[in-house]
Amino acid sequence: MATIEISDTGIAVMCDIARTAGFDLDANKQAVVERLISQGLVAETGKHEPDPKYEVTAKGQRELDARGVGVNEA
Numbered sequence: 001m002a003t004i005e006i007s008d009t010g011i012a013v014m015c016d017i018a019r020t021a022g023f024d025l026d027a028n029k030q031a032v033v034e035r036l037i038s039q040g041l042v043a044e045t046g047k048h049e050p051d052p053k054y055e056v057t058a059k060g061q062r063e064l065d066a067r068g069v070g071v072n073e074a
Contacts, residue, residue: 004063010036011069017042018056018064036060 006014013032025033033054036042041060045052056064 004039004041006036006039006041006063007032010041011064011067014041014056014060014064015069017052017054018061020052 009028009032013029014036017033033042037044037054041057041063042054043057045055047053
């Protein structure tokens with residue numbers, strides 16, 4: 001299985017989403033999130049603050065795992 005092309009910023013945003021209930025989205029990060037959603041790596045939860053608005057999908061987690069990116073939620 002080939003890995004999907006994800007920028008370093010995309011990886012960082014996915015890690016932020018996985019680690020925190022909420023994070024600040026500036027225009028640049030919002031564009032990255034939209035791209036990650038279109039790739040099936042991130043999904044909107046449909047929840048409202050204080051719950052997380054986005055989550056890393058199983059596909060996104062597999063991509064992080066394939067790159068050796070560990071996300072510690074503790």
